[in-house]
Amino acid sequence: MSGRITDHPVLGKLPETRFVTFSFNNQEYEGAEGDSIAAALLANGIRTLRYHEESGSPRGIYCNIGHCFECRVTVDGEPGVRACLTPVKEGMTVESSGKLPSPVRDWRPEND
Amino acid sequence: MTDVIVIGAGPAGLSAAAVAAEKGLNVLVIDEYMKPGGRLLGQLYEEPDGSWWNGIEESAKLFNRAAEAGVTIKLQTPVNNIETTADGIWSVYTEEETFVTRHLLIATGAAEAPVPVPGWTLPGVMSVGAAQVMTNVHRVKPGNRGVIIGINVLSAAIAMELKLAGVEVASLSLPGKNSMTEESADPRKVLNSLLHVSHMAPSPLVRFGSRFLQNDIMKKLGVSFFPKNGVKMWDIPVQLRKAVIEIYGENEVEGVVMANVTSDGEVIKGTEERITADFVCIAGGLYPLAELAAVAGCPFYLIDELGGYVPLHNEQMETTLKGLYVAGNITGIEGAKVAAAQGTTAGLTIARNSGIHGLVKEIQLAIQSIKQTRDNASIQFHPEVKKGREIIQEKWEEHARALEGTGSEVTSEAEAGG
Ligand SMILES: Cc1cc2nc3c(=O)[nH]c(=O)nc-3n(C[C@H](O)[C@H](O)[C@H](O)COP(=O)(O)OP(=O)(O)OC[C@H]3O[C@@H](n4cnc5c(N)ncnc54)[C@H](O)[C@@H]3O)c2cc1C
Numbered sequence: 303m304s305g306r307i308t309d310h311p312v313l314g315k316l317p318e319t320r321f322v323t324f325s326f327n328n329q330e331y332e333g334a335e336g337d338s339i340a341a342a343l344l345a346n347g348i349r350t351l352r353y354h355e356e357s358g359s360p361r362g363i364y365c366n367i368g369h370c371f372e373c374r375v376t377v378d379g380e381p382g383v384r385a386c387l388t389p390v391k392e393g394m395t396v397e398s399s400g401k402l403p404s405p406v407r408d409w410r411p412e413n414d
Numbered sequence: 415m416t417d418v419i420v421i422g423a424g425p426a427g428l429s430a431a432a433v434a435a436e437k438g439l440n441v442l443v444i445d446e447y448m449k450p451g452g453r454l455l456g457q458l459y460e461e462p463d464g465s466w467w468n469g470i471e472e473s474a475k476l477f478n479r480a481a482e483a484g485v486t487i488k489l490q491t492p493v494n495n496i497e498t499t500a501d502g503i504w505s506v507y508t509e510e511e512t513f514v515t516r517h518l519l520i521a522t523g524a525a526e527a528p529v530p531v532p533g534w535t536l537p538g539v540m541s542v543g544a545a546q547v548m549t550n551v552h553r554v555k556p557g558n559r560g561v562i563i564g565i566n567v568l569s570a571a572i573a574m575e576l577k578l579a580g581v582e583v584a585s586l587s588l589p590g591k592n593s594m595t596e597e598s599a600d601p602r603k604v605l606n607s608l609l610h611v612s613h614m615a616p617s618p619l620v621r622f623g624s625r626f627l628q629n630d631i632m633k634k635l636g637v638s639f640f641p642k643n644g645v646k647m648w649d650i651p652v653q654l655r656k657a658v659i660e661i662y663g664e665n666e667v668e669g670v671v672m673a674n675v676t677s678d679g680e681v682i683k684g685t686e687e688r689i690t691a692d693f694v695c696i697a698g699g700l701y702p703l704a705e706l707a708a709v710a711g712c713p714f715y716l717i718d719e720l721g722g723y724v725p726l727h728n729e730q731m732e733t734t735l736k737g738l739y740v741a742g743n744i745t746g747i748e749g750a751k752v753a754a755a756q757g758t759t760a761g762l763t764i765a766r767n768s769g770i771h772g773l774v775k776e777i778q779l780a781i782q783s784i785k786q787t788r789d790n791a792s793i794q795f796h797p798e799v800k801k802g803r804e805i806i807q808e809k810w811e812e813h814a815r816a817l818e819g820t821g822s823e824v825t826s827e828a829e830a831g832g
């Protein structure tokens with residue numbers, strides 16, 4: 303599992319921070335204040351942030367600095383927010399955007 | 415209206431903002447990231463004199479200086495577009511507000527080029543810079559055991575940073591050869607480029623490689639004799655004769671398939687092996703992030719020695735468009751100290767162009783200081799960067815001569831109607 307680097311030989315000890323509670327796909331997690339959503343989730347062992355709109359394949363961060371938009375999630379109802387650029391806040395609701403509904407209705411019974 | 419707007423709070427943007435504000439201008443810096451410092455934040459390496467270059471501390475110094483000079487810094491604000499209007503005023507568009515100024519500096523830095531390796535969209539695959547930021551800025555491990563694909567100065571530096579933070583790096587190796595990876599998949603070219611980077615090159619590689627540096631045939635021998643299991647750098651195997659041909663995993667990264675390659679980088683069939691890892695970094699190299707200069711209408715040149723397409727600019731950091739300036743990695747890929755020196759020059763030029771007198775000497779010194787900083791740089795992304803700088807300067811002079819020929823003083827004056 304990934305985790306926080308609390309002691310670093312050059313950067314020193316992790317500064318004391320307040321922890322905030324946020325939710326991701328209806329589960330509650332703790333994040334350090336100032337963490338990006340992506341970092342807070344990774345510290346909780348979560349890499350998969352969304353599922354590709356067409357293929358449904360899982361996706362996580364790629365660039366971590368706002369360039370690639372691979373990390374887009376829905377934050378407090380607003381879609382397309384970059385998880386790597388957005389700090390976690392107390393009470394924030396984060397959701398994976400999922401595979402978009404197929405424009406052609408699939409009539410197979412298992413899809414009912 | 416703000417006297418000066420700077421897009422990008424990296425070392426170039428913050429240095430420019432501080433200097434311009436110290437000269438009495440009011441300055442607004444806009445950046446989309448959560449913290450000021452840009453890509454300097456994640457940097458951490460040992461200088462040749464044994465001291466540590468700590469990006470977080472350096473960023474704080476630059477930020478404090480700018481703040482003390484009265485610079486306003488607006489974070490978490492992406493700039494979507496810029497545009498000049500007929501009266502020589504620049505509009506800077508963000509989602510919520512539009513800002514206007516007569517002097518606009520674009521200091522948006524660099525981005526990392528991707529290297530498509532089969533499986534690269536799996537969660538757990540990230541750019542090498544992503545792992546750097548996760549580790550040094552957020553202080554969260556990108557994983558427990560990683561493989562780095564792509565051997566270059568940046569990936570070597572970041573491999574060491576990961577190790578320092580207690581993250582295991584199982585291997586630094588080449589990407590499998592395909593039409594997209596030509597150069598970075600060729601062991602000879604990679605060895606050659608690493609041997610040219612002064613102090614930064616992983617020293618065992620240098621020791622090994624320099625014996626074979628004399629001529630091309632020897633270089634090829636160097637790669638041929640390169641130990642199959644690599645040489646170790648800070649205990650991390652550097653594998654010039656192995657390439658990652660696939661990243662595998664059900665829903666997340668579980669490992670990579672690696673194979674031996676010939677000295678030309680061709681995969682040797684039957685040598686494939688699986689290496690487990692919970693994250694993979696892709697190091698495709700850096701290129702200038704210059705979209706905003708492109709939408710503004712700057713002419714561009716492809717200069718490989720500078721890392722890609724760069725907007726035409728002069729030594730004072732002016733572009734061909736009136737009131738538009740560039741500084742930092744948007745003008746070519748170099749280290750943070752060079753970016754900061756370029757920012758200082760841009761800040762002074764802007765002050766002079768705003769009507770502040772007596773800066774001519776100071777600007778000359780600032781330009782000198784960029785060159786000195788470049789000469790002393792402990793990290794150099796392209797061995798021929800100086801040649802790249804000469805090319806862009808020649809292009810600028812050509813441009814200036816062409817304008818003289820048409821009798822117009824500055825195109826931008828005409829275009830901007832000023
Ligand atoms: C991932 C990565 C890792 C690097 N690691 C190293 C290293 O270890 N050592 C080293 O010497 N060099 C490294 N570099 C090179 C680095 O670019 C320079 O060292 C230096 O940081 C360049 O400074 P700058 O001010 O030009 O740009 P940056 O430091 O990149 O700052 C640019 C700023 O502009 C902001 N920005 C960009 N576009 C917009 C927009 N549209 N709207 C608002 N804000 C925007 C960004 O958020 C960023 O904060 C790295 C570069 C990258 C991309």
Ligand code: FES
Nearest residue numbers: 366368370371386
């Ligand atoms: S990971 Fe690339 S934009 Fe967030």
